[in-house]
Amino acid sequence: MLALDIRNLNKSYPAFQLKDVTFQLEQGYIMGFIGANGAGKTTTIKSILNLLHIDSGEVHVLGKSMAEHELELKQEIGYAFGGVDFYTRSKLKTLTDAIRRFYKHWDEDAYRGYLRRFKLDENKKIAELSAGMKVKYSLALALSHGAKLLILDEPTSGLDPVSRDDLLDIFQSLVVDGEISILFSTHITSDLEKCADFITFIDNGRVIRSSEKNEFVETYRLLNGKESELNDVKDKLISYKINSFGFTGLIHAADFDPSSGIPSTVPNLEEIMIYFARKEHSHV
Amino acid sequence: MYNLLLKDLKLGVSPLFFVLPLFTGALMLIPGWLYLLVPMYFCWITIPNMFGGYKSQNDLMFTSMMPVTKKDMVKARVSVIVILELLHLVVAMIFGAVNLRLYADMTVYFFEPHPGFWGLCFAMLAIFNLLLIPMYYKTAYKYGAASTTAIAGAMIFAGVAQWAGIQSPYLADLFSGSGADNTAAQASLLLAGVLVYAGFTFLAYRMAIKRFLKVEIQ
Structure with a gap:
């Protein structure tokens, strides 16, 4: 099954345009979504999440149309936006307490397990977490509500090599069972050489190529x-x-x-x- | 919607704004004061600070990522505003009742806090909401122009109402003179105020949804 199926996505701004963005991500794989700053990665991701009004095109997540099943699908999508902070002066437990109520399949035991695995102290405030720990907290939230598709926008940007490597190992361990899929946007291409199965390359609002990683570079x-x-x-x-x-x-x-x-x-x-x-x- | 409301109350609204009605309400104890100013503190202090908090904490993006509809997002936010407004008015009414007992024999220049006066306060907040909420939801994060306009609208209404209450012997009598003892008249004025408040706030909510649906979350 396709975890993500994007077809002919178009979105125009006065100075920028997404043109016929099309790519598919098979369930159980990691796709690296690469492109320079301003190439359209975040615009595409926001279009997938229905945060932007697309001019035309279709987004299907786990076989269902995002436009028609937004609420249902958002239960199945986890996200981590690197560099964007929410309620940074609140403690993790306060924030989690507000967030978990929104998810039907919230698994408190799983959440506790991820806190331990990622060494997160829920009495800390968001502002006290390092950049890598913030991404891990987002992952802990996403995985505890049973997200099947993780959309990570620049999760490793600004992290030191050790933290990045640690996160990449986590990403790889998450997809092993074949249920979770990850779309991972970045401009740090060495991360993808380590962990991505597929690469989608976007440049100036246009997908240049989307294919299996080795096939991609061999082209x-x-x-x-x-x-x-x-x-x-x-x-x-x-x-x-x-x-x-x-x-x-x-x-x-x-x-x-x-x-x-x-x-x-x-x-x-x-x-x-x-x-x-x-x-x-x-x-x- | 309930989860969103809970999220707003727990994360978005500082506990200060639940305590503030006690302080502003206590201003009702100032003898012979211009009591229309009392609910105005909500407009001056609570709204800009609260909305500033939402903006600086990226609440719009945070909430939009969750499995919620835009309609429910507006409904929850309007509910928070209504809850706080009612809290301000109810606490002020309690202090107002004390005021009437304490200063029963005092001749005052401005409106006295009889039920009819609270009707005026409801109407004032109705205007405030009608201007604030739809303007705010043009972007759902910029609050400066919306707050300024809404505060100006509420203040103009308060100014005109108080001026008319002093200039017009009929209105002066209705709100504070012999009309103050006319339970039916006072109840009607209060009811009219509440109805205007409910109507305007509902209209503001509907307009806000329409506008918010067009907003792109950047």
């Missing part, structure tokens, strides 16, 4: 050629940089002829993001 090649070779491939390159050794450029694997002799490697996610961003800049 591209990073060329390191001499400047004299640039003209042979220039038209096919997504974008390129010239340096003292020659040029480095990103190309679709299908457009690259290995017999050309230009050295090529499989790029990492970060390189793909950077070269797509350069393409935008060169068009401006």
Whole structure:
């Protein structure tokens, strides 16, 4: 079953537009949702949660239309928005007490279990938690109300490497049973190399590609050629940089002829993001 | 809706605002004062502070993420306002009753706190709500313009009502003179005030829902 099915999502602002955003997330997997700042990640996530009024398109969560079953589906969605704080001067237990009443399937034992597992002290105030602990608290809440789809907007941004690694391990352990799915937006692509099964790459409001992680990077090649070779491939390159050794450029694997002799490697996610961003800049 | 109301009362409203009616109500004990000012403290202090709290705590986003309808969000918030307004008025009425006993023989210039006067207070808060609530729900977080307009509306009503109460011998007599002993007249004035309050607040709630449905939660 699809945990998340987004089709032809369109949303226009005066200075920005989501254009035909389409991607699907299978239940039981982690999808990394990557893109530069301002590429449309948060707008897409807010559209999924019905916080924004989309111009057109469809969002289905766990097989049901979000537009028609918003309340029912929000019982099944857990979220963590990195960097956004609510009622920071309240104690965890006060906040939890207000939140748990909204969820039909709240499991108090599970909540206690997650507090212990994540080493959260419910007598602390939100403001006293580190960034990583805040994400863990959001996860504890989401998992205690039986969320099947976790939507995490930049959950690891601003965290130290140890906390990030810790969270990534937690994410991976959550999807093991195949019931929970995670959509995880970030611009820290190394996190996704560690834990994502699928990658959806959004750039300037448009989904460039959504596919299995290895397939995603295999679609591209990073060329390191001499400047004299640039003209042979220039038209096919997504974008390129010239340096003292020659040029480095990103190309679709299908457009690259290995017999050309230009050295090529499989790029990492970060390189793909950077070269797509350069393409935008060169068009401006 | 009940959960939302509980959330607002527990998280959003500082306990100070439940105690404040006692302090403002006690102002009814000032002899011969301009008592229309008493419920006005709710408009001046409670509303801007409470709404400022919701804004700074990101309440709009917090609540929108939960499995609740926008209609219930408005209903809960309007209920909080109504609960606090009634608390202010009821406490002030109790102090008002003490006032009437304490200063029975005093000649006063402004309205005395007879039931008819409380009808005027209800009407004043009705105007306040009608201006505040729909304007606030254009964004559901910006409260400055809405509070300013609503406070101005309530104050203009209070000013005109008090001025008319002094200038017009008929009104002066109805509210504080011989009319004060006319139970039917006083009860009618109070009832009229309550009805205006209920009607205006309900209208404000309906307008707020319509506007809030169009709001995008950024």
